[in-house]
Amino acid sequence: MIPGKSLQLSTALTVIAVSVGAMLMVGAGLDVVAILIATALVLTFLMLHQEDERLPPPALQAPDTESDDYLDLPAFRQIVHGLNAPVLVIAGGRVMTANAPALKLLGQHILGEDVRIAIRHPAAAERLTSAEPMDAPVKIDIIGLGTRAQRWAMRIIPLGRDTEQQRLFVYLEDETDMHAAERARGDFVANASHELRTPLAAILGFIETLQDPHAGGDAQTRGRFLSILESEARRMRQLVDDLMSLSRIEADKHRLPTELIAMPELIAEVLAVSRQNLGERGGDIVSALGDDLPPVQGDRLQIGQLLHNLVSNSAKYGRPGSPITVQVRAVDSAMIRLEVSDEGEGIPPDHLPRLTERFYRVDSGRSRALGGTGLGLAIVKHIVERHRGRLDIKSSMGKGTTVSVLLPQAEKKTEATEVTHEIDASAPLS
Incomplete structure (x- = not known):
């Protein structure tokens, strides 16, 4: 018996005896006493057979890592080649194994070659070819592997204990999108702060001036300053409204709208x-407007906001007195084309790809003077994306700009379609 168990057994038996005596003295029935004795015996049995908590746990049997034969097993190779991310196994500074994504990224020639040919990065090459064995995984950030803009996190994991020719498991994780999202988030915060700071600075400046008894006492000056204050305050409110709209649209971007919209009435x-x-x-x-426009499947408020933003842009940047043309027609049986055209100075071609970026302006000073927030076309783009449509912007210098939006028509349900579905549903499975 394990030391300490005899003491536990005697204590348990004493407790049982005292408990039975107490039950008999208070007049308990024999059935209750029998249940108490049975329960106590079961608990005593479990106590005697459980391991003593004071004893150290048994040592885990460590795998035989003195041998690296498991690295050559087919199962290990299947794991390497089954991963979607680029993976390499390095031994003695040479590429021993590489899966398909790694060969696609680094080239088919890397197998059996020096790893410095495959990965031309000083810190990575030094670590992968070092003669000193690694004891723990290492992470190295790499820029420009594959394409100049790509960013990778290289994770190097030592395999086995062979100090002469240690094998290294190299896992490449593409972090390009994550860094782009972080950069976009930082730019957004900086731009939003700047756009809010500009009118706020003007408001505070004019308030300080109006508080001056000499400048603020003049009725004409006070009226002019209050007009500017109102304009700047409205600009701030418009910016906040646009930011909230953009946030709501992005929150619902994965939810396809299902409302049926009668376009002539909305327009x-x-x-x-x-x-x-x-x-x-x-x-x-x-x-x-085209004849017999079919309904559009979408969000009525968002489609209305889209059209309002496009018309407002044309009014701001088109020549005064020139027409702002709104055309809507069915392109085919699936889509409707909405076009808003103006006759203005036009937009230089190098600016067209960036027009839908948040806070991007061709002429910042003019845009702010006209009350623009730099978010109008960004909102339009996100609305179009949510509706699974397409946005196209064409501009000719000195002639004007045309913004085209393709929106999906509502699905048409006919009797023939319903009958076909019923037939398909009842057909036997092949």
């Missing part, structure tokens, strides 16, 4: 509001 409502809000430029809006 009439949006253009009526635009004609009222745009003043003189509102009278330049011209609409041309």
